[in-house]
Amino acid sequence: MKSQFLHVALIGKYQAQGSRSALEHIADFLLTQGCKVALETDTARNTGLTQFPTLDGPAIGAHCDLALVVGGDGTMLGIGRQLARYGVPVVGINQGRLGFITDIAFEDYQASLGPMLRGEFEEDRRWxxxxxxxxxxxxxxxxxxxxxxxxxxxxxxxxxxxxxxxxxxxxxxxxxxxxxxxxxxxxxxxxxxxxxxxxxxxxxxxxxxxxxxxxxxxxxxxxxxxxxxxxxxxxxxxxxxxxxxxxxxxxxxxxxxxxxxxxHQMRFLHPKGWSYFDTLRKKLHWNTGGGGTA
Incomplete structure (x- = not known):
């Protein structure tokens, strides 16, 4: 089953170690799912990735069906301020510590992102x-x-x-x-x-x-x-x-x-079954009820 999102923009935290490799892996995965891939302009310039078309924020808003942020919550906030007016949904893949709004761990991105591209996701709108x-x-x-x-x-x-x-x-x-x-x-x-x-x-x-x-x-x-x-x-x-x-x-x-x-609202997409309380429990190390912490 092909992706419901035909044109996907990748936005990366290009200062992070290994960000170029991570973006390349994710871009290749998106191509296998039938997506057309573009890189956000600053991401492409700072990582040196030249094999994909580049788009700035307004162009992503005008032409893309989905924005995929690879980084942390700060990266998400930056692009979110640009994209909210266009209604483009955003997915966050976290590099490093779990984020509150970039909640997919990089090592799990294929297992999480594949079903999401096929329409299996939870939508979370925030003003x-x-x-x-x-x-x-x-x-x-x-x-x-x-x-x-x-x-x-x-x-x-x-x-x-x-x-x-x-x-x-x-x-x-x-x-x-x-x-x-x-x-x-x-x-x-x-x-x-x-x-x-x-x-x-x-x-x-x-x-x-x-x-x-x-x-x-x-x-x-x-x-x-x-x-x-x-x-x-x-x-x-x-x-x-x-x-x-x-x-x-x-x-x-x-x-x-x-x-x-x-x-304007920001449209976040999360994996099916996502819960805000799961995020809080993991991020804040709340007791899980079994005597330990997440």
Missing amino acids: MMQAQVMRQGECVFSATAMNDVVVNRGATSGMVELRVEVDGRFVANQRADGLIIASPTGSTAYALSAGGPLLHPSISGWVLVPIAPHTLSNRPIVLSDSGEVVIELVAGGNASANFDMHSLASLMRGDRIVVRRSA
Whole structure:
């Protein structure tokens, strides 16, 4: 039975040792399954692989049926921000440690990927976040995020004071090292390290997590993602806003970071029988019920 995905793009973490060999093996496997293979432009340039056509992010979105990411969650986040608007589904093959969203181990890719190409998979859709930095009523920076939007104090400065509004209603003025707005996908990233809860990806919500708050009663809170969250920098120098820890905007007093749910979802495909709880158990080394850890 031939693949349901006729044109597949390969995106790799080309800095990783053995990435060229891994990409070649996967590309050859895709060819045996009847797929047409293309390499993402930067992946091809940095690995030196020249035997396949190359496409940039928008071209992958326009022409490919599937994107196959070989690397880690960071690689997935990078391409995910580009592809979400096109609705191209993404599969993650992990090189190294198990990822939360690149969940197929490289050594298992043939056994997992073969049935998926034939239509045997679980689909997992996740909303992206859209953020703007507003300064005196004008947008000075805009970015899309899959994990989180983070407002941080400067490296050499003290706490920042932040005014938080949800759907136009005042919530609180918070003094802390910063504040995280995380999606369910991002709830297992920086937000988790800062003491936030895990959000199941089926929940249409965000978690608002203070970073080292001045007041111990300032706790994380789960919000609906259907509204608007605004963080205003009231006081504090050298503060910045980060979007998936990738894009960076320097902030001035009075700047307002406006976060809304994006119009686009990321489409993740997982092997049949995949469970979010299996991923948590393996990644977080939870007790499996038999006295040991995964």
